[in-house]
Amino acid sequence: MKDLGKTLEVRREKVDEASAGQRIDNFLMRLLKGVPKSHVYRILRSGEVRVNGGRIPQTYRLCEGDEVRVPPVRVASREEPAVPIGTPFDIVYEDDALLVVNKPAGLAVHGGSGVSFGLIEQLRRQRPEARFLELVHRLDRETSGLLIVARRRSALTVLHDQMREGRVNKRYQTLVSGRWMNPQQHIKEPLFKYLTPEGERRVRVDRDGKPAHSVVRLLRRWQRFSLLEVELRTGRTHQIRVHLAHRGFPLAGDDKYGDFPLNKQLQREGLRRMFLHAWQLKFRHPLTDAQIELSARLPDDLAGYLAVLEQTEERDYG
Template sequence: MALSKAPAVSRVSVDEGSAGQRIDNFLVRICKGVPKSHVYRILRSGEVRVNSRRVDQTYRLQEGDEVRIPPIRLAEKAEVAVPVGRPFDIVYEDEALLVLDKPAGLAVHGGSGVSFGVIEQLRRQRPEAKFLELVHRLDRETSGLLIVAKKRSALTVLHDMMREGRVQKRYLTLVAGRWLNLQQHVKLPLHKYLTEEGERRVSVNPEGKPAHSIVRLLKRWHSCSLVEVELKTGRTHQIRVHLSHLGFPLYGDDKYGDFALNKRLDKVGLKRMFLHAAKLAFRHPLTDQSIELAAALPAELEEYVVAVEQAEEREYG
């Protein structure tokens, strides 16, 4: 619901999509542009009422609750028009969730200099949808399988499953160098930090959080290797940092890769990072049904692999 810019009391009826959400998070979501500090202040003062009663910030909303929101004056802010865009390739969908094949170059959500992403476009394409929320994230330049919850109950369970490692995620990537082991467990702790320019970065650091990747060799050439990486943890930039640290930077990685190599790759047709979320396996959050999904390599990556094959044949026979 959009709140009026002019001060006025708003009354919002809680639907199924918001049931189970904490009142503070609910207010932050619908009171767009209002500082969190102000949201907590009106909660503490009792100006927010649920079914005419005061509640604290930990109260979880129930379907049918009526939330009274006091007058809030918002600064006028130009709304960014989210384009409808092309329909996403939906790999799986039911009443609780959907899984789409995200194209490379599109962020999963707006923020940090990006005005919109997959989730904003999906909501624009489906105005009738009461609830659409990201279950996890993919880097902007990563393509592949992305889960979106259509019910809060599904979102909550899926988040628990992600934390507990009960969602199997496998990625395909092309790395510089000759990867030798058919299967290798990589357990290197990762630490997040900000550069002097304010950019988010990750490094292998004993002070970091535990991170576990399983790397399987699929094909090896003289200059590069195609590998599948299974994530046992879901740290930021985990695959990119683990492999780069071991001396096998991802082709096209503009943060942790080989920048001179990337320039050469761009000239011969690889104009993006070679990282694709290829497989997902998990139990359905509401029915416990087994779900296994796959997304083929995008055409531009498949074509590059073919070009590598052909170049190897010409040079080495």
């Protein structure tokens, strides 16, 4: 017999500080997990959802102290995969507004697209008492380094504004194939997102794409490789990987835009993932406006491969 799920009773939810400022539709989707989005919008349009006794549009932003009436809703029964608690994360900075995690490589920042869970789900599992934990930005699964998580909605809103206005300084270290010659170079190439015939997300340089700006600085160079610092002035998907590959300098170990025969050789030499690390963040604290400057050294696997290069490759000073 098919399981039709369970029907919830009428609920009355008091909006706390963590949910203040959130749109009512997003609030309901988080509250009613397992309910299709179309149904959430139907109960909003029909007026079955009330705030402080009155009807509201789906764009209404909640205020602290609001009372939300949620009508009975049937929720599909399904077994959610258990999120493992995992090893506690390396927390580089924390206060009551935000925290910064030094994300390990190989872990997605959130579940979805075939990934049952990510860093944010594990972090919530590790901190069941936390009322609000939301990603401020993202890192690719194979990228390690600094990632900001908001602990208050007010902090999330301000940090999103800073990101959009380019006021968060994000710097990465990467190893690329080839001899990068310029001490500093600006790359301003528009980036266009598309899907492959297999349905995979990709990005390419295209004049119809969105503006993108990377500042590349040379840190060290060998005969076959260069160690670069890349400052992101915009935050487009795969920006560093596509900008550098387009210039003929693919990232070592990049399985989407890289030099695939070289990647196999690098694996034999000990580099088993993409060489990209978010090493530095500078931003204004979202609530106090104090300057925050954080850094995370290269993880052992990347630092170890650089040590191999120093022993096997001739340093290029020219």
